[in-house]
Amino acid sequence: MKKHPWIWSFSLLFGSITWSADEATCNDRLVAALHECERIVGSLRADKAGQKRLFAPDGSEFTAEQGAWLRDQLNLILEECAGGNSGDAARRLAEVQELLRRSARLR
Numbered sequence: 001m002k003k004h005p006w007i008w009s010f011s012l013l014f015g016s017i018t019w020s021a022d023e024a025t026c027n028d029r030l031v032a033a034l035h036e037c038e039r040i041v042g043s044l045r046a047d048k049a050g051q052k053r054l055f056a057p058d059g060s061e062f063t064a065e066q067g068a069w070l071r072d073q074l075n076l077i078l079e080e081c082a083g084g085n086s087g088d089a090a091r092r093l094a095e096v097q098e099l100l101r102r103s104a105r106l107r
Contacts, residue, residue, distance in 0.1 A: 026081040030090055034077060037096050041070045060103040070096055 026034075044054040044067045054067045062070070073096050080089035 025084045026086045026089055030081075030086065030093060033093055033097065034074070037070075037093065037100065038074055040100055041067070041074060041096075044070075056103075058104065060100070062099075062103055066099065066103075070099065 040056055040058075040060075043056050044062060046052075046054055046064075052064045054062045054064060056062075073092050077089045077092050077096075080086070080092065
């Protein structure tokens with residue numbers, strides 16, 4: 001089965017659009033941090049088709065599995081904020097930020 005990276009970009013964009021309607025249930029600090037994480041995760045690209053490594057413009061490197069996990073976590077954060085569960089959203093966001101920081105440090 002051939003994977004289409006544009007599907008992930010579209011789903012991330014769609015999540016960002018729906019996020020703007022739901023962000024009132026999470027505090028401003030969480031919203032700002034989430035948007036920054038969305039920017040980084042949305043920029044992840046493989047150098048070649050089928051490659052198992054993803055790269056961010058800042059040089060951070062992730063496995064394809066980590067990239068999928070990051071996207072899934074961002075979607076779950078959006079759902080939790082929409083449901084008024086800002087505590088779980090903040091916990092998940094901290095996990096995402098930790099992976100992003102760890103990857104940036106390993107460069």
